[in-house]
Amino acid sequence: MAYVIEQLINGLAVGSVYALIAVGYSMVYSILYLINFAHGDVITFGAFTALTMLVIGVPIPVALFLACVLGAALGMTVERIAYRPVRYANRIVPMISALGAGLVIASTAQAIWGPEVHAFPQVIPRWSFELFGQLIPFQPLIIIAIAVVLVAIATVLLDYTRLGRATKCVCQDIHAAQLMGIPINTIVPLVYAIGGFLGVAGAILYVTYFNAVYIQMGLLATFKAWSAAMLGGVGNFHGAFVGGLLLGIAEAFSVVVVGSAFKDGVSLVFIVLILLLKPDGLFGERTTARS
Amino acid sequence: MTGLFNATMPRRTHIMALAAGCILAATMAYAQDDSGPIYFAVASPLTGGSAAYGINAQRGGDLAVEAINAAGGIGGREVVLEYFDDMGTPRESAAVANRIVRDDKFCAVIGHVNSSSTLAAMPIYNEAGISVLNGSSSNPSITEQGWDNIIRMTIRGDRGAQQYSAFAINNLGHDELAIFYVNSDFGRALRDDMVAAVDALGAKVVGEETFTPNVDRDFSAQISSLRRGNPDVIMLNTDYNEGGLFLGQAQDRDFAGIDVVGPDSNLYDQFIELSQGAAEGAYLLAAFDPFADREAVKTFMSDFEEAYDSLPSQVAIFTHDLLWLAKKAIEDEGATCDTLIDTAKSINFSGAGGDYAWDEKGDVSGRTFAVIKVVDGQFVSTGQGVDETGLEALR
CATH class of the missing domain: 3.40.50.2300 (Response regulator)
Structure with a gap:
């Protein structure tokens, strides 16, 4: 039993990291029906920036907050440069321009920080404590808590503010929203900014928990987060969060049940099964794609 | 079309150039038989995912050749290394092996690094009868195929x-x-x-x-x-x-x-x-102790550090030691390029990476x-x- 709880904590911790990154994808998708291919590279850049600031001695909270803000700014820049000029073009066009933007960001990061895996300072200490005779690691719990708080704040922002309501209008019909006087060129960049902010927060938790920051993490995070978003229902904010948690738990328990050689395979089979039963994801609503 | 400049060149010039090339090649092949340079082919991945191995092979090889030539070469002959890029893939390794055996000027092959490369290239070397001095391929099956023209430095997997x-x-x-x-x-x-x-x-x-x-x-x-x-x-x-x-x-x-x-x-x-x-x-x-308190290791480590400002991997030290082994076998034990492997199996050799001896199959014995x-x-x-x-x- 204690072992099952420990694995549940493992799964929830890595799942909340996936979830934070997935939320960013899902928000952008819900507005423009486009996968933001630059997201993974934006969050990698944010994580490396956090590393550099910590190394030169910027206080931890300041460094982490600034890195998240940089993620938001980068997200907005990507929107301005790679998406807005081609917003109404064929869907292939923004996909390619976003891939290009991602490539530029990733290459810049590689030019600055090199291709090696770097250790990340432990901003959340790796303590553990005993509970009912079971050793409970402290760091995963904090990671879960931070993820929940960040998503709660984003929920309030989206559900109870004018900004949130405007965002929902844009989601429903971008053209009608524009005609109703909603400043879409403010709302859309803000969505990218929130996605970038949460994404870098997720990336910092990711590198803290895995204890490593490296260039290819963007690709891996994209893959995991996109799986999580599919699982929860693409375009659904809370669905992406729950999807991330479930993906993490599925990974941890595939080690328990089938063995670690099949960890990635099993979790993907799990996703395929759910999508077979619910093609729009767990919380997805049946939608028809706009052309 | 301006690319056909050759059309203006008299046909006879081609034939003469070809003939001159043949004579030159024949002379070089003849020369290497007694007093000319002695050639070794070093086959390793210089590009691709395992390029770091190839770079280490090159560095270790260059360092050894510099020292060996400064000490009079092998039997008075200058040592020349030619590097071949097997890209770490079996397919390219077989192609490299064919190029090496066709050239006919090499005394021995030093390589390959990746086990799959060595396994792909060995049938070609074995048929041609060329000696293979292998550093780092650890797959057990390499010395279980009955090939009598290979020894290796690393401890098998x-x-x-x-x-x-x-x-x-x-x-x-x-x-x-x-x-x-x-x-x-x-x-x-x-x-x-x-x-x-x-x-x-x-x-x-x-x-x-x-x-x-x-x-x-x-x-x-x-x-x-x-x-x-x-x-x-x-x-x-x-x-x-x-x-x-x-x-x-x-x-x-x-x-x-x-x-x-x-x-x-x-x-x-x-x-x-x-x-x-x-x-x-x-x-x-x-497989070797880079921090050992032995003179040979310390010298190698400091030379390597000085030349390349990095730590050598086992690929570097094995490539280095294999060249010194060839020198010892040919100079002191009277081996020829063809009997290099048999001679090596009969002797003990001490290099920068420690002491080596080989068994009948070509595996290092008694080395931990x-x-x-x-x-x-x-x-x-x-x-x-x-x-x-x-x-x-x-x-």
Whole structure:
């Protein structure tokens, strides 16, 4: 039993990291029906920036907050440069321009920080404590808590503010929203900014928990987060969060049940099964794609 | 069309140039037979994913040739190395092997590095009868095919697995082992041989977990699972990135007091850095001891450091030692290029990487791993050897 709880904590911790990154994808998708291919590279850049600031001695909270803000700014820049000029073009066009933007960001990061895996300072200490005779690691719990708080704040922002309501209008019909006087060129960049902010927060938790920051993490995070978003229902904010948690738990328990050689395979089979039963994801609503 | 400039060249010039080329080539081939330079082909991956090996082969080779030529070459003849890029792939390795044997000027081949490359190229070398001096290919089957024209420097994979196990069981006195291994040819073979060796030595494997290389970076689920078996020692069959990350991630999981034993694929500074202090006390078993207190090693290490400002890997030191072995066999033991392998099998050789002797198959015999330990965040040589008691049954 204690072992099952420990694995549940493992799964929830890595799942909340996936979830934070997935939320960013899902928000952008819900507005423009486009996968933001630059997201993974934006969050990698944010994580490396956090590393550099910590190394030169910027206080931890300041460094982490600034890195998240940089993620938001980068997200907005990507929107301005790679998406807005081609917003109404064929869907292939923004996909390619976003891939290009991602490539530029990733290459810049590689030019600055090199291709090696770097250790990340432990901003959340790796303590553990005993509970009912079971050793409970402290760091995963904090990671879960931070993820929940960040998503709660984003929920309030989206559900109870004018900004949130405007965002929902844009989601429903971008053209009608524009005609109703909603400043879409403010709302859309803000969505990218929130996605970038949460994404870098997720990336910092990711590198803290895995204890490593490296260039290819963007690709891996994209893959995991996109799986999580599919699982929860693409375009659904809370669905992406729950999807991330479930993906993490599925990974941890595939080690328990089938063995670690099949960890990635099993979790993907799990996703395929759910999508077979619910093609729009767990919380997805049946939608028809706009052309 | 301006590209056809050759059309203005008289046809006879072509034929004369061709003839001159043939004569020149024939003269060179003749010259190498007695007093001209002596050529060696060094085959290694200079591009592609394992290019770091090839660069090390090149550096080790260049360093050795410089010193050998300064000391009068081999039997008074200048040594010349030609490097071939096998890209670390079997297909390219076979192509490289064909180029080497067709050239007919090489005394011997030094290479390849990756086992799959060596396995692909060997049938071609064997048919041509050219001597192959191999440094780092550890796949056991290389010396099990009946090829009589190869020796290798590194300890073969299955004996490596036996020695890691013997070190944990005999030297450290543990009897409950957990294995964490990379899910690749290298990792799975090591795991299989290790399970057999642990069984033969009367100990027990109480847990094993694996991971997909370059994809998995989160080992928390595997760590919890391994911890559950209450092992005395973790066998870390990984490379330095994953090995370091594993230990770093395990430090809040009650792993204090569990020993760590790993192969020299972990012997890089990043291993210590990524573990964030958790690698302290870990044992790494290395095919050669870069930190040994021996004059030959110290000289090699400082020359290498001076020339390239980096630490040599085993590929560098084996390439270096193989050239000195060729010098010794030809100069002191009267070997020719054709009898190089037979001569090497009959002698003992001492190089920068330690002492070597070879058995009938071409495997190094009587050589055990050097035991390196992480102390105060640094790799240090313990000077210990591996206690091989009980392994006889497996050989």
